[in-house]
Amino acid sequence: MRAIQITEFGGPEVLTLADLPEPVAGPGQVLVDVTRAGVNYADTHQAENTYLAASKLPMVPGGEIAGTAGGRRVVGLTADGGGYAEKALALEGALYDIPDGVDDMTALGLIVQGATAWVMLRKSVHLEPGETVVVHAAAGGVGTLAVQLAKAFGAGRVIATASSPEKREFALSLGADVAVDPATPELRKALIEANGGRRVDVVLEMTGGTVTDQSLAALAPFGRLAFYGMASREQPSPISAPSLLRHSTAVVGMWLPHVLTLPGDIMRRAMTELFDLAAAGTLKVVNGGEYALTDARSAHEALRSRKTIGKLVLDPSR
Incomplete structure (x- = not known):
């Protein structure tokens, strides 16, 4: 073969x-x-x-x-x-x-990228209705689905980041409320401004380096950052316990293979809901x-x- x-x-x-x-x-x-x-x-x-x-x-x-x-x-x-x-x-x-009516492209988009976004929002950060969610790399495979799922799950505001004006416009077309350039020199300030002057509740991050550092600094009390990749191949700064205490923040890592080891078949629950949302037209790969x-x-x-x-x-x- x-x-x-x-x-x-x-x-x-x-x-x-x-x-x-x-x-x-x-x-x-x-x-x-x-x-x-x-x-x-x-x-x-x-x-x-x-x-x-x-x-x-x-x-x-x-x-x-x-x-x-x-x-x-x-x-x-x-x-x-x-x-x-x-x-x-x-x-x-x-x-x-x-399911009938779902093509291969959609199914493939859901099983890793869709499931990653679902698990982060449902299990890693336990998104609550009305919270603000920052989705980095919002035009990517996970990002495009995370923007849509955050809205479907009740986020009050979705802030997308993407590296070009075209990608930022695309993120807005998917339902993001505002789009930000992650290369802006003061990303922490830009994220807070994009949230009406308030710190953000949730960040889904896969870039690494200063993007991670600035995102952590933008978290509100009891804010959560889910880290699922390092596309820049740059290490973020070490995270100290006092820095987490300062704003009662949490940092959560997420690697999809670990989901398969959990009881309760979390992956099948994710796929069932994702297929249903796709079939209903609420979620588009x-x-x-x-x-x-x-x-x-x-x-x-x-x-x-x-x-x-x-x-x-x-x-x-x-």
Whole structure:
């Protein structure tokens, strides 16, 4: 079968088309004929071995797939990567039927980015009605969905940040109340001004560096920051206990694989609500581009350039 394989760590140039044996399902795994594979920013970290979990070579990247299995249309998380291929193994416990009327692009946008936004808002920060939510990288895969979900879950005000005027306008079109340039020299002040002079209640942050530092400084008493990535590859300043006490603030990390270890099947609850919202037209996955499997490098280059909007997928048939 055709697949994208990585045999050395690095940038997009290490993604190489290869002819590999079809994977064989083991216990708790399901073989899926892949019709679309999701592309995430985390994949760029895995390619250079800078992700939370160490990568092993050789490797076929890709943590999410849509396709068919046993006559069903399904979307799922892969057993151990392998999504950038014509066939891949999905975790049986993280495989979901795609409802009628939901396309592959939408399903793939929901299973990682949508679920990430859902878990952060529902579980990490426990969003309460009327609170102000800051969504950084609001034009990205998670950000576009987080803006919409925050509104659907009762946020009083959603402040989006994005790196270009076009992206900020797009975030406003998704329902954000105001959009801010994260590169502004005094981001803390800009976020507070965008909230009518009041500190903000919730921040969803995946940039790192000074954006994290300035966002923490903008939190109101009992404000919460959920940190789920570091796209800038810049470490934020160390957080001290006294700094948390100063405004009774909280910092929460969120990595989606941990959700699968929780009792109560939180992931299935998330997917059920996300599918319902998508079917009702309340939640829209933004099509950020469909690439041929042979053009996977271009997808990674686009992500790393920070010029993309919405969800990127690969088509293994091309």
